[in-house]
Amino acid sequence: MRILMIEDHARFAKFVKDGLEKEGFTVDTVETAAGGQDAMAAVQYDAIILDLGLPDCDGIQLLREWRERGDETPVLILTARDAIGDRVRGLNSGGDDYLLKPFAMEELVARIRALLRRPGGVLGLVMQAGNVSFDTTAREVRVNDRTIPVPRRELGVLEHLMRRTGRVVPKDVLEDKIYGFGKEVSSNSVEVHVSRLRKRLAGAGANISVHTLRGVGYLLSEDSTMAPH
Incomplete structure (x- = not known):
């Protein structure tokens, strides 16, 4: 399974990438919304891990753009924003799941696998x-x-x-x-x-x-x- 992680903190992104790749996933990381758009244009991903606090664009705005153009790639929002309003906005904007930092790697892996098992969430298991x-x-x-x-x-x-x-x-x-x-x-x-x-x-x-x-x-x-x- 190929996953795109859009996260501007390089050390944190590497931590997640290393953890997921130990579980058999292939992970690409980019630090900006623009980098995420370029990556998605080049590669068909099975799932996306999205941070909301990106330097060039709010993650919610980016997510809305994807959904408006018909992109249904499963998106897990991974962020430190813990307000109920942020969670509701993220899910209502097209997010499939919302996980707060800090988190246990086992939970992240389980949530991603659950996303990929959902009907229509992946191009055939x-x-x-x-x-x-x-x-x-x-x-x-x-x-x-x-x-x-x-x-x-x-x-x-x-x-x-x-x-x-x-x-x-x-x-x-x-x-x-x-x-x-x-x-x-x-x-x-x-x-x-x-x-x-x-x-x-x-x-x-x-x-x-x-x-x-x-x-x-x-x-x-x-x-x-x-x-x-």
Whole structure:
């Protein structure tokens, strides 16, 4: 699961990021509302953790803008504002949950998982393509109902491609998905992970293929009708 955290206190953001990544989540952090908008334009997140006291925009205003344009990504408001009025405004503006600082990491993890279990709150907890299933909560891949081990980076590639089965995913979008928004990576890093993923799936008997479209990106298909990669 990919989470965006919009929080202007870098040390606190790192604390949350480290805690969530120990639980199997992938977390991108930005410090401003503008950075959050850029990240959301580049990556499809499963959930957002939003602070209200951002330096360039009030978090409530940002949340309202998302909901007004039809974005339904689950949002957990994480803030020190403890007044009842702030909580009501946050939830009425489109927030899905409201957690006060300080908090226990176990509670934050439980609340995020609860958000992701809600109907419509995530794009399918278990995705299926051909004989391959991907449990996005357990981070488990199965081929013909047999679990196969897949490293974290390859999981990121597979998840993003399965969400868009039959559609082209640009290389730079995959880079942001598996490394984080705006990170510098080597030019062939995605190709390496895609190649390893192909071999892993083929070795397990998967009947899906990852195709390389030179100069365009990658496409996952459930059949062999496309040209060889």
